[in-house]
Amino acid sequence: xxxxxxxxxxxxxxxxxxxxxxxxxxxxxxxxxxxxxxxxxxxxxxxxxxxxxxxxxxxxxxxxxxxxxxxxxxxxxxxxxxxxxxxxxxxxxxxxxxxxxxxxxxxxxxxxxxxxxxxxxxxxxxxxxxxxxxxxxxxxxxxxxxxxxxxxxxxxxxxxxxxxxxxxxxxxxxxxxxxxxxxxxxxxxxxxxxxxxxxxxxxxxxxxxxxxxxxxxxxxxxxxxxxxxxxxxxxxxxxxxxxxxxxxxxxxxxxxxxxxxxxxxxxxxxxxxxxxxxxxxxxxxxxxxxxxxxxxxxxxxxxxxxxxxxxxxxxxxxxxxxxxxxxxxxxxxxxxxxxxxxxxxxxxxxxxxxxxxxxxxxxxxxxxxxxxxxxxxxxxxxxxxxxxxxxxxxxxxxxx
Ligand SMILES: *Cc1c(COP(=O)(O)O)cnc(C)c1O
Numbered sequence: 226x227x228x229x230x231x232x233x234x235x236x237x238x239x240x241x242x243x244x245x246x247x248x249x250x251x252x253x254x255x256x257x258x259x260x261x262x263x264x265x266x267x268x269x270x271x272x273x274x275x276x277x278x279x280x281x282x283x284x285x286x287x288x289x290x291x292x293x294x295x296x297x298x299x300x301x302x303x304x305x306x307x308x309x310x311x312x313x314x315x316x317x318x319x320x321x322x323x324x325x326x327x328x329x330x331x332x333x334x335x336x337x338x339x340x341x342x343x344x345x346x347x348x349x350x351x352x353x354x355x356x357x358x359x360x361x362x363x364x365x366x367x368x369x370x371x372x373x374x375x376x377x378x379x380x381x382x383x384x385x386x387x388x389x390x391x392x393x394x395x396x397x398x399x400x401x402x403x404x405x406x407x408x409x410x411x412x413x414x415x416x417x418x419x420x421x422x423x424x425x426x427x428x429x430x431x432x433x434x435x436x437x438x439x440x441x442x443x444x445x446x447x448x449x450x451x452x453x454x455x456x457x458x459x460x461x462x463x464x465x466x467x468x469x470x471x472x473x474x475x476x477x478x479x480x481x482x483x484x485x486x487x488x489x490x491x492x493x494x495x496x497x498x499x500x501x502x503x504x505x506x507x508x509x510x511x512x513x514x515x516x517x518x519x520x521x522x523x524x525x526x527x528x529x530x531x532x533x534x535x536x537x538x539x540x541x542x543x544x545x546x547x548x549x550x551x552x553x554x555x556x557x558x559x560x561x562x563x564x565x566x567x568x569x570x571x572x573x574x575x576x577x578x579x580x581x582x583x584x585x586x587x588x589x590x591x592x593x594x595x596x597x598x599x600x601x602x603x604x605x606x607x608x609x610x611x612x613x614x615x616x617x618x619x620x621x622x623x624x625x
Contacts, residue, residue: 237572244271247594249577257572260590260602261579265410265442265555268469269514270591276472279510280503289501298505305512309451311460312480316489317500317508321441321467322356324477328463329360331481331489332402332435333380338488341433344401350386352412352582355404355439355465364404367582386415389424396428402435402463403428407453410442413583414550414557419457426459435462435485441477445469446515446592448553449525456552469592472514474507476500515592524592527599528553531588534603542610544617547584554592557585562613570612576605 228236241257243250247270249257262268269276283298290296303315318324329347336344347364355361362370363378371377382400384391386409403425409415429436438461443453447469450456454464462485467477478500498504514520532549535556539546545567548559560567564580571578571586579587590602 239572246270246273247591247598255575257575257577258598258602258605259577260588260594261577262589262591263473264579265447265468265589266471267473268445268447268592269472269511270593271473273472273514273593275514276474276507276510279506280474283503283506286502288503289498291497292495292500296500296502296505298502298509299500302500302505302508302512305509305516306466306478306480309516310464310480311454311482312464313483314486315478315480316494316496317505318467318477318479318496319475319498319504320356320477321439321465322358322361323496323499324441324465324467324479325355325361325364325439326358327494328437328439328465328479328481329364329402329404330494331463331479331485332404332437334488334493335435335485336401339433341401343399344434346380346382346397346399347401347437348392348395348403349381349383350405350409351383352386352409352415353383353404353406353439354409354411355406356441386412387417387421389421389428392425392428396432396434400432400434402437404437404439406439406441406443407456408443408448408552408555410555410587411581413559413581413585414555414587415583416550416552422454422457423459426461429462437461437463437465439465441465441467443555445511446521446524446553447555447589449521449528450553451515451521470511471504471508472511474504476504476508520592524553527594527596528556530596530599531556531590531602534599535588535606538603538606538610541607542614545610545613550585551588554588554590554594556588557581558588559583559585562617567609567613570609571605573612574605574608576602576609 240252241249249259333345353365355364366383382395444466463481465479535549539549567586581587
């Protein structure tokens with residue numbers, strides 16, 4: 226079928242008509258176990274009744290009024306995010322890239338109003354992903370995403386992930402901030418150690434820099450804490466959120482302290498849609514679920530089962546899976562062969578996974594996934610590994 230959509234994606238020839246919890250029902254009648262969750266977005270499962278109810282109720286009352294007026298749903302969601310985090314102030318967006326764009330602008334403007342207009346550069350990390358606007362692709366630094374789009378936005382200094390000495394070397398009198406994903410998502414589920422994050426905090430404090438965490442993928446319970454930074458003893462100055470925050474409704478946010486956020490006075494930044502009544506009504510419903518009794522403990526417990534099962538799978542098929550990494554319900558399998566072949570074979574087994582860089586296949590199930598579904602996913606992954614292992618052996622024999 227010829228598509229009218231801009232060809233920016235090599236899409237699978239597969240569409241879905243219905244979703245429930247961790248399950249997706251395809252238009253061809255097949256049923257898939259969804260360990261991609263729309264790339265870590267559908268955090269409480271497809272069509273969670275509490276979210277559907279909130280969407281319907283708000284949808285019948287009021288969708289949008291613009292940020293020229295008070296929005297009680299946004300005030301409420303903002304206050305709740307503040308109560309659960311280091312932050313005092315929240316700005317709502319429609320996506321992760323806008324959250325990071327706002328975070329970057331805030332860091333630069335904070336330095337500007339603090340008497341350091343020369344500080345505009347941001348230290349970033351190789352393998353990072355911060356979105357697709359011109360600022361966020363420059364921050365991500367991935368040459369594939371920069372090629373052909375003109376001069377990249379100036380002011381980002383990329384260093385190897387986890388390399389503290391390189392960070393120190395990259396800091397100059399023009400540096401405004403350090404920007405990092407506590408767990409790199411698109412980069413292949415690379416987890417920064419709490420020690421590393423704490424060392425970055427110390428560097429920022431010593432040099433008057435701001436620490437920005439991109440928790441667009443790692444936030445909202447994905448790692449077993451509401452925010453990944455809570456596994457360490459430090460807090461950032463600015464944090465971007467999106468993906469899981471709306472459970473499938475387009476919503477993002479960046480959070481900051483009063484000290485930093487005070488520089489963003491009326492007129493300095495804006496959004497037409499961001500934080501509208503419909504989006505933030507759903508965001509509040511999502512938070513009801515994620516902050517519910519025992520929810521994050523469930524993520525930790527079920528994540529441990531998944532991690533254990535994946536480690537066993539890796540031991541059984543070292544010829545297919547080189548490494549398992551991750552935390553909570555955010556796991557990556559570094560595969561020996563092609564990521565695409567693994568993801569496709571998993572689809573044949575009716576299991577949805579997500580490719581990432583660094584030859585990694587991501588497993589990002591809804592946080593509501595249960596033990597039975599974890600066991601089933603592991604059975605299917607075993608079948609995938611078995612198929613790929615057998616294929617590789619046949620190819621080897623053929624070559625010999
Ligand atoms: C997905 C992602 C983004 C971009 O979010 P969009 O909603 O696609 O704009 C930014 N940062 C991280 C860490 C992400 O995973």
